[in-house]
């Protein structure tokens with residue numbers, strides 16, 4: 001496993017550079033394979049990058065977009081990663097992209113899982129570009145430390161798994177670790193000195209640490225060189 005760091009002087013600079021890179025990768029995938037697949041994270045970090053990306057010159061109708069993970073809430077809920085993506089990325093030219101939602105009408109993600117798995121079959125794997133965030137507890141996607149479903153989600157042969165975060169709100173659905181690490185291009189998008197320190201801690205060579213932080217488990221198994229996009 002190797003990590004390539006890109007550091008920026010401001011959030012605007014990070015958002016523009018990351019969006020520019022993703023747009024170029026999407027166009028390259030379209031040129032090579034006819035379509036491109038993109039999996040995006042939610043949370044507080046990506047909105048600015050989404051706005052920059054939607055302004056990029058990409059053949060959006062050839063792009064298939066899904067989420068890295070979703071909170072099990074209606075898609076117009078304030079905490080919905082789909083709502084964040086629709087409001088900030090799937091606008092203007094990018095509205096032509098094909099979006100695959102990660103929620104359905106089932107009462108729980110466990111009950112809805114088979115339907116979401118089937119729906120995601122339109123996404124070609126390995127996913128071309130996959131953008132990870134990281135929480136303050138070292139979770140990435142919705143692979144949470146100490147979640148009862150964590151080991152299953154890290155070993156599953158399925159695309160998605162249902163997860164119950166021990167502390168964070170809402171049950172979740174997440175791409176499984178094997179789905180994530182097979183992606184052609186894995187990007188980690190984080191901001192703040194706390195997250196930089198946390199990621200450096202998670203990457204230390206101690207077995208207890210490797211097992212503690214899901215971000216480490218993922219980055220240890222990524223097939224390509226993962227790239228970190230960071231600003232203070």
Ligand SMILES: O=C1O[C@H](COP(=O)(O)O)[C@@H](O)[C@H](O)[C@H]1O
Nearest residue numbers: 041042043044045069133134135
């Ligand atoms: O709950 C989630 O958290 C992580 C990190 O979010 P952030 O607000 O700290 O940027 C995010 O990557 C994930 O998609 C989301 O569901």
